[in-house]
């Protein structure tokens with residue numbers, strides 16, 4: 001019985017990986033940079049997309065993943081950018097997005113003017129890292145309030161990401177956190193990962209983020 005279950009799970013992952021690979025190639029051919037944002041709830045994914053939308057307004061589209069509700073999609077919609085909501089609640093409440101669901105979304109979206117396609121994955125550091133959605137850049141966001149050790153507790157999210165954003169740096173003066181240790185620990189889990197420190201509240205570091213996006217949008 002157990003063996004059968006493992007085989008079925010392997011098949012689901014194989015199908016997911018094939019679709020992910022197709023998405024990666026398709027969006028590259030369209031000249032669209034495809035970014036997957038992963039973090040625990042409240043680390044600042046939507047806030048960063050909001051800031052980015054103000055800068056790159058007409059060229060951004062966001063696919064929002066949530067178990068329930070459309071709160072984040074409404075926040076982004078208010079800024080006048082295109083948003084597509086995926087709710088997993090009605091289908092069992094999965095805590096991650098899968099490549100097939102993104103493919104279905106993309107088939108319904110007009111991508112003609114889009115240069116940056118963001119996926120805000122469902123808020124947790126576990127499941128989203130297990131499912132490749134074909135993004136060109138996986139981004140893990142860790143706020144300074146989360147501590148120096150989360151990369152060791154949830155290593156896959158850091159191993160499978162090309163960029164780590166350390167968010168909410170405006171809070172550093174109020175926290176007992178060793179930022180250098182936090183960064184060293186991230187590099188211990190993934191020595192290749194790039195790190196950008198920023199705050200959407202006071203704006204520090206945002207210029208590096210915008211530059212990162214512009215530099216990488218050559219696919």
Ligand SMILES: Nc1nc2c(ncn2[C@@H]2O[C@H](COP(=O)(O)OP(=O)(O)O)[C@@H](O)[C@H]2O)c(=O)[nH]1
Pocket residue numbers: 039040041042043044045046047048123167168169170171198199200201202
């Ligand atoms: N102090 C501070 N708060 C932030 C920052 N970015 C986001 N927040 C706050 O953190 C909370 C969660 O942010 P949100 O973007 O919704 O996180 P998400 O759940 O990852 O999408 C909100 O109350 C934001 O105002 C930041 O850079 N500094």
Ligand SMILES: [Mg+2]
Pocket residue numbers: 045046047072120
């Ligand atoms: Mg959010």
